[in-house]
Amino acid sequence: MTDFSDPFVDPAIHTRIQAELGAVEQEEGVRILLAIESGSRGWRFPSQDSDYDVRFLYLRPLSSYLTVTDQRDVIERPVDAVFDVSGWDLRKAFQLALRSNAVLIEWLCSPVRYRELGPAAARLLNFARASVDLTAVAYHYDRQARRMFNDVLAAEAPRLKTYCYALRSALALQWVRERRDVPPMDLPALLRGLFLSAEVADEIAALVARKLPSTERDTTARLPILDHLIGNVLAQPVPAMRGEARREVGRRADALFAELVLDAYAN
Template identity: 40%
Template sequence: MRAIPSSLDPFVVSEVDRRLIAASADHDVRIPWAIESGSRAWGFPSPDSDYDCRFIFVRRREHYLTLWPARDVIETALDKTFDVNGWDLAKTVRLITKGNATAIEWLRSPIVYTGEIAFRDALLALANDVVERGSIARHYLHVARQQQVGAATLKRFFYVLRPAVALRWLADHPQESVPPMDLPALLAESSVPRSVTEAAMELIAAKAVTRELGAGTPPVILTQFVTNELDRAERFESLAPERDPAVVRSLADSFFRTQVG
């Protein structure tokens, strides 16, 4: 599977591809999933946004049967354009079972450099079976609250708005635990008022042509929406777990064994 929008720089995409091939060869791993994260995948890039490629890698079975395991992260050289790194499957599965929304979001990215659909779908199915909705909601709530601390900028506001809309999406989909990754999809799939959606899309359009939005005041309609959603989501702080930890661990182990067998 590959899904590369025309808006991405072909030279940069080629370099990302090269780094993925090199990482696979240098570390003797399989990379069944490699996507774009960050503002480009979240749906609100700036002209100078860097490229944040994230990937999941799987080692050969014998590499997991050692007293001296290798690092569970692979990193490539970081610069102003490229940020390419990945997580071992074991690390990814453990984080998913703990309700880490970042690991789950990688599976919903609209930008895919390379991917095995069966692997993605199986890992998504596992996430739906083991993730606590409360953990996902708390993740987005805490991310938004953290971004509200410090100097307020329009750029930072996007990092508050997206989690707020994700919380609305979770409220609108009570049987699901894995929201879309990008802001436009979150808006389209939730009950956000049309006026809020229009204001958000206007702000996205402004960011797309501005290298640095800088300090500024977001539209009142958006700040009020964020305040309401975050306040409403406080209920998730005391939400008790619903999953049996033993069942969660068993499902996670079973999935992991199928991938390294």
């Protein structure tokens, strides 16, 4: 991928990521369909010392999907100070889509894409969007925002990182509540799609501007404007939104999964 360019991805690190993905394919005997950035670089507010959270979806040989016994459906590489690399089998990804897993949806719409082979990821994203149970997604972001915001409230000087994590989750929850749709993964896209006062928007911009040159451990004084925003979002009940009958969703998932696997090995 010689045309890859991203302001938050070092070109030398990108080269190493491609080599790591190639090693995964060779050593595990799999075909990587999608590889993305899932952490703060994908959320568009990394710190100077943020690692690279590389996530991927893969296919094993066709014979692996014709067995009675269960096959391992996760690949995890050793974690170091720079890389955290792991991936899910495409079958596992479909199983998570059936449960409206918000993390999977984030992977599928990440703005940082290290590799994408064929239409499988795009078609899985379309399926996940069309069949999503938005209540499940809303609960995910509600729990995530509460956990991070509780850490903010408990600290005399909360980390910039924790504030950003709480803010992103709260805005994603607000997106589900207002737009009745799955939220984008990254903070800039969330900000473009929500109505926020100029005061709040300026405070968010200032927070991100402080975080980018910081380290993961750098702290801040409390930010009352953002405390008020996040607290107001969490004070509202999680919206209950009726989803599609899961049995029908399961039938469509089976058909699409089989089509994608067979197409991938047809050539």
